[in-house]
Amino acid sequence: MSTPILVTGGTGNIGRHTVPLLRAEGREVRILSRHPRTDEPGVQYLQGDTVKGTGLERALEGVDTVLHLAGGAKGDDVAARNLVAAARSARVKHLVLISVVGADRMPIGYFRMKAAAEKSFENSGVPFTVLRVAQLHDFALPMVKVLSKMRLAPRGLRFESVGVQEVAERLAELTLGDPAGRVADLAGPQVREVAEMVRAYDRGRGRVHRLLPIRLPGAIGRAYRAGENLAADTATRGTTTWEEFLAHRDPQPASVA
Ligand SMILES: NC(=O)c1ccc[n+]([C@@H]2O[C@H](COP(=O)([O-])OP(=O)(O)OC[C@H]3O[C@@H](n4cnc5c(N)ncnc54)[C@H](OP(=O)(O)O)[C@@H]3O)[C@@H](O)[C@H]2O)c1
Numbered sequence: 001m002s003t004p005i006l007v008t009g010g011t012g013n014i015g016r017h018t019v020p021l022l023r024a025e026g027r028e029v030r031i032l033s034r035h036p037r038t039d040e041p042g043v044q045y046l047q048g049d050t051v052k053g054t055g056l057e058r059a060l061e062g063v064d065t066v067l068h069l070a071g072g073a074k075g076d077d078v079a080a081r082n083l084v085a086a087a088r089s090a091r092v093k094h095l096v097l098i099s100v101v102g103a104d105r106m107p108i109g110y111f112r113m114k115a116a117a118e119k120s121f122e123n124s125g126v127p128f129t130v131l132r133v134a135q136l137h138d139f140a141l142p143m144v145k146v147l148s149k150m151r152l153a154p155r156g157l158r159f160e161s162v163g164v165q166e167v168a169e170r171l172a173e174l175t176l177g178d179p180a181g182r183v184a185d186l187a188g189p190q191v192r193e194v195a196e197m198v199r200a201y202d203r204g205r206g207r208v209h210r211l212l213p214i215r216l217p218g219a220i221g222r223a224y225r226a227g228e229n230l231a232a233d234t235a236t237r238g239t240t241t242w243e244e245f246l247a248h249r250d251p252q253p254a255s256v257a
Contacts, residue, residue: 009069017168050079080117127179153195153211156225163240
């Protein structure tokens with residue numbers, strides 16, 4: 001009989017799309033969450049906190065494979081260290097980590113935390129798989145909405161956002177497969193200027209705005225303009241475009257004809 005797969009972050013956006021795919025392959029899933037939750041058929045919830053390092057020992061009992069998706073604005077580096085230490089003690093056979101494209105290049109705390117988390121996995125002594133993923137369309141949307149409202153277009157800022165279902169499918173495949181080390185990045189089908197993404201959003205709302213070009217300052221601005229947040233040519237690419245995502249996820253309100 002196969003052992004349960006532990007999914008940290010199984011309650012989050014990516015986790016909610018990935019867990020059903022693991023279940024569809026007949027695997028039992030255990031989800032670590034900071035909050036008490038009621039079990040569902042084939043899904044057991046255990047309470048714990050990856051940053052505080054609580055609940056990990058119990059969550060890892062009898063587990064061979066861990067998919068680590070839990071993440072937040074702070075502490076992803078600490079969380080990875082805690083998880084790796086507990087996984088080593090529990091003799092886990094496969095650790096899978098989601099990271100972000102540009103983790104080791106972007107001069108932003110979130111990216112640095114992800115790079116440190118990758119290092120923890122790589123140096124863990126536990127067989128591992130690391131997948132760097134571009135921003136999700138869902139993640140880009142709130143930023144695009146703000147830029148649309150303010151009518152701003154940061155010059156040279158590009159994204160290659162990707163659909164959550166495509167990310168979930170790749171993660172499930174990697175989790176059910178053998179440890180593969182760092183695999184090809186996963187990004188969306190197109191590299192898009194953010195200004196273009198804002199215009200596409202506006203078009204979908206039946207609006208045409210003139211956008212005021214602005215320059216992102218400092219090292220962060222330079223890194224974005226240099227495309228340090230973008231995947232290499234060797235990346236795997238999803239197929240869902242920004243426009244397709246908008247049509248599905250954020251359709252034009254009925255009042256806008
Ligand atoms: N969204 C993107 O564009 C993107 C791109 C590349 C990589 N990623 C990475 O992918 C992962 C998942 O992203 P997402 O968009 O699905 O995130 P999300 O919707 O914000 O969900 C975050 C998840 O992490 C869990 N979590 C947060 N802090 C925790 C802690 N201290 N202990 C245990 N669980 C904790 C939450 O569980 P509870 O609230 O139930 O405790 C929740 O399930 C993150 O690591 C993120 O950095 C995201």
